Amino acid sequence: xxxxxxVGVYICHCGINISSTVDVEAVEEFALKLPSVKVARTYSYxxxxxGQALIKEDIKExxxxxxxxxxxxxxxxxxxxxxxxxxxxxxxxxxxMANIREQCSWVHEETEEATAKAKKLITASxxxxxxxxxxxxxxxxxxxxxxxxxxxxxxxxxxxxxxxxGFKTYLVEKTPSVGGxxxxxxxxxxTLDCSACILTPKMVDCAxxxxxxxxxxxxxxxxxxxxxxxxVKVRKKARYVDFDKCTGCGECAAxxxxxxxxxxxxxxxxxxxxxxxxxxxxxxxAKYTIDPExxxxxxxxxxxxxxxxxxxxxxxxxxxxxxxxxxxxxxxxIIVATGFDPFDASRKPEYGYDDYPNVITxxxxxxxxxxxxxxxxxxxxxxxxxEIEPKEIAFIKCVGSRDESVGNEYCSRVCCMYTAKQxxxxxxxxxxxNIRIYYMDVRAFGKGYEEFYDRVRRENVRYxxxxxxxxxKRGNKLVVKAENTLxxxxxxxxxDMVVLGVGLEPRAEMRKVMDLxxxxxxxxxxxxxxxxxxxxxxxxxxxxFLAGCCQGPxxxxxxxxxxxxxxxxxxxxxxxxxxxxxxxxxxxxxxTCRGCGFCVEICPYxxxxxxxxxxxxxxxxxxxxNEALCKGCGSCSAACLSDSIQPKSFRDxxxxxxxxxxxxxx
Amino acid sequence: xxxxxxRETAAEVVAREDVxxxxxxKNGSYGYRVAPAFIEDAEGAxxxxxxxxxxxxxxxxxxxxxxxxxxxxxxxxxxxIALMVKGCDSRAxxxxxxxxxxxxxxxxxxxxxxxxxxxxxxxxxxxxETEGLSEVKWTDDGxxxxxxxxxxxxxxxxxxxxxxxxxxxxNPLISDIMLGEPVETWEPAEDKGVEEVDKKDVNGRWAYWxxxxxxxxxxYSCRNVCPLCYCQDCILDRLNPTWVNxxxxxxxxxxxxxxRAFHLAGRCIECGECERVCPANIPLGRLNRKMAREVRDxxxxxxxxxxxxxxxxASYKPDDPEDFIL
Numbered sequence: 001x002x003x004x005x006x007v008g009v010y011i012c013h014c015g016i017n018i019s020s021t022v023d024v025e026a027v028e029e030f031a032l033k034l035p036s037v038k039v040a041r042t043y044s045y046x047x048x049x050x051g052q053a054l055i056k057e058d059i060k061e062x063x064x065x066x067x068x069x070x071x072x073x074x075x076x077x078x079x080x081x082x083x084x085x086x087x088x089x090x091x092x093x094x095x096x097m098a099n100i101r102e103q104c105s106w107v108h109e110e111t112e113e114a115t116a117k118a119k120k121l122i123t124a125s126x127x128x129x130x131x132x133x134x135x136x137x138x139x140x141x142x143x144x145x146x147x148x149x150x151x152x153x154x155x156x157x158x159x160x161x162x163x164x165x166g167f168k169t170y171l172v173e174k175t176p177s178v179g180g181x182x183x184x185x186x187x188x189x190x191t192l193d194c195s196a197c198i199l200t201p202k203m204v205d206c207a208x209x210x211x212x213x214x215x216x217x218x219x220x221x222x223x224x225x226x227x228x229x230x231x232v233k234v235r236k237k238a239r240y241v242d243f244d245k246c247t248g249c250g251e252c253a254a255x256x257x258x259x260x261x262x263x264x265x266x267x268x269x270x271x272x273x274x275x276x277x278x279x280x281x282x283x284x285x286a287k288y289t290i291d292p293e294x295x296x297x298x299x300x301x302x303x304x305x306x307x308x309x310x311x312x313x314x315x316x317x318x319x320x321x322x323x324x325x326x327x328x329x330x331x332x333x334i335i336v337a338t339g340f341d342p343f344d345a346s347r348k349p350e351y352g353y354d355d356y357p358n359v360i361t362x363x364x365x366x367x368x369x370x371x372x373x374x375x376x377x378x379x380x381x382x383x384x385x386x387e388i389e390p391k392e393i394a395f396i397k398c399v400g401s402r403d404e405s406v407g408n409e410y411c412s413r414v415c416c417m418y419t420a421k422q423x424x425x426x427x428x429x430x431x432x433x434n435i436r437i438y439y440m441d442v443r444a445f446g447k448g449y450e451e452f453y454d455r456v457r458r459e460n461v462r463y464x465x466x467x468x469x470x471x472x473k474r475g476n477k478l479v480v481k482a483e484n485t486l487x488x489x490x491x492x493x494x495x496d497m498v499v500l501g502v503g504l505e506p507r508a509e510m511r512k513v514m515d516l517x518x519x520x521x522x523x524x525x526x527x528x529x530x531x532x533x534x535x536x537x538x539x540x541x542x543x544x545f546l547a548g549c550c551q552g553p554x555x556x557x558x559x560x561x562x563x564x565x566x567x568x569x570x571x572x573x574x575x576x577x578x579x580x581x582x583x584x585x586x587x588x589x590x591x592t593c594r595g596c597g598f599c600v601e602i603c604p605y606x607x608x609x610x611x612x613x614x615x616x617x618x619x620x621x622x623x624x625x626n627e628a629l630c631k632g633c634g635s636c637s638a639a640c641l642s643d644s645i646q647p648k649s650f651r652d653x654x655x656x657x658x659x660x661x662x663x664x665x666x
Numbered sequence: 667x668x669x670x671x672x673r674e675t676a677a678e679v680v681a682r683e684d685v686x687x688x689x690x691x692k693n694g695s696y697g698y699r700v701a702p703a704f705i706e707d708a709e710g711a712x713x714x715x716x717x718x719x720x721x722x723x724x725x726x727x728x729x730x731x732x733x734x735x736x737x738x739x740x741x742x743x744x745x746x747i748a749l750m751v752k753g754c755d756s757r758a759x760x761x762x763x764x765x766x767x768x769x770x771x772x773x774x775x776x777x778x779x780x781x782x783x784x785x786x787x788x789x790x791x792x793x794x795e796t797e798g799l800s801e802v803k804w805t806d807d808g809x810x811x812x813x814x815x816x817x818x819x820x821x822x823x824x825x826x827x828x829x830x831x832x833x834x835x836x837n838p839l840i841s842d843i844m845l846g847e848p849v850e851t852w853e854p855a856e857d858k859g860v861e862e863v864d865k866k867d868v869n870g871r872w873a874y875w876x877x878x879x880x881x882x883x884x885x886y887s888c889r890n891v892c893p894l895c896y897c898q899d900c901i902l903d904r905l906n907p908t909w910v911n912x913x914x915x916x917x918x919x920x921x922x923x924x925x926r927a928f929h930l931a932g933r934c935i936e937c938g939e940c941e942r943v944c945p946a947n948i949p950l951g952r953l954n955r956k957m958a959r960e961v962r963d964x965x966x967x968x969x970x971x972x973x974x975x976x977x978x979x980a981s982y983k984p985d986d987p988e989d990f991i992l
Binding site for chain 1: 735738741765766898899900904906909980981984
C-alpha cells in the first residue's frame, strides 16, 4: 500500500484491568499528537462487538489504513482484531498491538509511571505500524489421513476416533503388540474394572477397523513436510514370522530351545518367555515375533540341527530371511502418543531396589497381583532365601516424584491412587496381612478417588505420614526406617516386602520423536504443549498433537479425554480439507545471502533449504524459506551474519524504529 | 622447505587445465616484505617462496574474488584455485568449507608445514629494514637473518610471532598436496595476552577495551583481511537500518569491534591477521582468542578442524551450558 499512513489508536480499559492503573484519557490525548495518528479512542472492552464496531466504522468513515490496539497481549486478541479490520476492508496485517495490560497495568502500581509507560508503548507501536506491509495468508490442501505414533490407550483411542470419523489412520507401534502400559495393569482405580477387559475390545477394534492401518513392531524413521502434507517413512521391523501365515497357535514358542529362559518385558522381567513370542496372551495382532538378540539361529547362526520353531510351524510362517520393510505415506495431521517410562527405582539406592528381591516397583506389583501374571495372581515373593507369602507389606509413595534429588519436581498423579488400589487388592488376597503406606501427601483429586481412598483406609490399611529414609536388611526381614511426621516419632518397621510407588518419567527415547517433529520439552522434560490451558493438545508444530503421558503424567480417564481432544483437533484440517498458512514468515534477500546455511541448521521447523540461483551468470547457493513450514520465530534472522533473512512484519526496518521510539536508541 | 620442490610442484599445478591460478607468497619490493603471488604459469612459479616471513593468510583471497556480472551467453570460469596454506591457514579453508564459502572441488590446497613465523615488528625493530631485499631462513633452533649480505643467527624465542607461540596446529589439517615432512608440534605457550585482560575486573576490562577501541580508525582492515569476514554485503556497511554509524568515536567503534568479535565467535581460527594488519595496534587477537577460548571451554568446539562439522553458531544442544546468561 502506497497510501500515506493514517493511524487509528484504540485504547482499551479492559474493565478496570488497565484503566485503574493507566490514565487512559491522558494516553488518548497523547496518542492524537503522534505522527500519522488521525483517530484515538478509548473504550471499556475493545474486544467486544461494540469495541470492534468502533474500529470498523473509523476505517470506513475516516479512511484509516493502519490500526494500533493498545490492550492485552497479542496472544489473546490479535486474531480478533485482525479479523475485524479485514471485515472493514483493510489488510489484516496492518495491525499492531501495544500490550499495556500484561506489560504495563498489571505489573505497575503508580498511575503516573504506568501512564508514561503506556504512552511509550503506544508511541513504539505507532512507529512500527506505519511501516508494516500487506501480507496474504495462503491456503493449501490437506491430505485426508492421520498418523498416530504409539498404540497405548491414548494412541488407540485417538486412532479409533479419527477412523470412526471416516479418515484413514496409520497407527504405528514400536512393540509387537498394541496395548501399551494399560495392558500391563491388573485392575484400574477407582472402579476396579479389569484393565485388560476394558482395553482388549479397543485393541481388537483398532486392528480390525477398515480405516486403520496398524503398523505394529514398526518405528517412524522420517517425517517431512508440514500440516496437511506430512511425508512419513516408517520402518516395519522384521518379525521373522510371515504375518499373513502365522495363526498364533503358539507351538513354536513351546518348542523354542530357549523357551522360558528370556525375561518377559510384559511381566517386568518377572516371568520368562521364548525367543519367539507373543508379548501377552491377548496381544493384538496375535502374531508371533522372533527376538533376534535371543534367537539362537539369528544371533549365533545355529539352532541345533534346525530351528525347532520352523520344524513345528504347520503354517510354514517362520522366515529367517525376512528383512525390515520401509513404508511411506502422506498424512495431514499427526498425534504423538508415545507414553512414559516408569521411574527407575535404582536411582533411589537408599530403597535397595537393586539389592533386595523383595523390594519391587508398582509396575511389578501390577504383574504380581494379575491373574495373567507370572505367579497367576498369587502374591508370593522371595526374601532372598525362600519364596514366602508376605505378612508385612510396606508401600512407599512419591518414589521419583516430587523429588528434586532425582530431578523430578512434579507429581506423577497416579501413584497415590495405584498404591491405594494395590493395597486394596492385597487386602483382598491376604486378609491378614499388615499393610502400611508411607506417604508425603495423599492426592485423591479425581472423580470417585477420595471415596476410594476412604474405602481403602477403612480396610485396615495404615497410612503413615513420612518418607522413609532408608531400607535395610535385618535377618530375613526388611527394615523401613522413617519418621512419622504427624507424631514426630522415628519408626523402624520390619516388613516382608516393600512396594515402591514409582512415578512416571518421560520416555528415555523421546529425543528421537522430538527431532523428527521438532517438538520441545517443558521443564519437567515431558513434551511441551502449545499453551498449558487453552491449547493443551497442540504443539508448536502445526498439525502435530499430543495425547496421553508423553505430555505429562496422567491417569487413564485423563489420557482418554486428551486422546479424544487430540483426535478432534487433528480432524480439523482433515475435515476441512485445507489448511491456512500464516503470512508472517521469514523471507530471504537472495541478493545479499552468502549461502552459508546457518539458517538451515538453526531452523527449528526445517523450513529453510538451500537452492541454486543464477546471480548475473554465476550459479550461487542461497537459502529459501518454505512458507508452509515457517513459524516466523526469527531464529534464522538472529543467526544470519549478513542480515539477509528476516521475518515479515518483524524486519529490522520495522522493529528498529519501534525500539527507537521507546527511547532506547538515540 | 625445499624451494625447488615448491616451485616445481607449483608449476605442475598451474599447468593443469582445471586450475585457474595459484595463490602463494613471493618476495616483496624491499627489506623483509613478502607479497601475495597469483601464479598462472611456470615463470610465475619460479618466484614463489616459503620463509618465516610468509605470515599472511592467503585463504582470504578465496572469497575476496568478485564475481562480476557475466555477459549473456558467457559461461563462468569454474576452474579450481590452488592455494598455499600453513597450519593456521588450513583451518580457515576448512571453516570456509563448513560455511559453504567455497567448495572442496573448487580448491587445490597445497599444504606447507610451518615451523613458526616471525613477528615483523620485533624483527624490524632489532634489525631495521634495508633498501634491498633481506632474507630470513629457518635454522635448527631459530632463524637466520640475511641483510645486505650480513648473516645473523637469532633464537626462535626472540622473534617468533605471538600467534605461533600459541599455535597448536602448525601442520596443515587439510591438503591435496603436502610439501615436505610435517613439523614437530610444540607445547603452546600460555596465552598471557588474554590472561592479562581476563584477570582484570569488569570495570578494568571495560577501561582496557575503551582505551583500545578509542584508537580504532575504522579502516576495516581487520574485516577485509579476515578470511571468514566474507559477506559481500556486510551489515556494518548498511544504511537502512544503520547498525553502526559512520562516525569514528568510541561508541561506534565499540559497536563495530564487538559485532565483529561476536560474528567470529566459534568461527575464528586464530590466524592473527586482524591484529597484524591493524594500523592502530589494537590487540584484536586477544579479543578473538578470548571468544575462541570461551567456545572451546564451554562447548568443547574448535572451528576449522572438521569440514563436516556443524557450524557452531548454528548448532544447538539441549545441554548447552547457559550459566553465563544473566
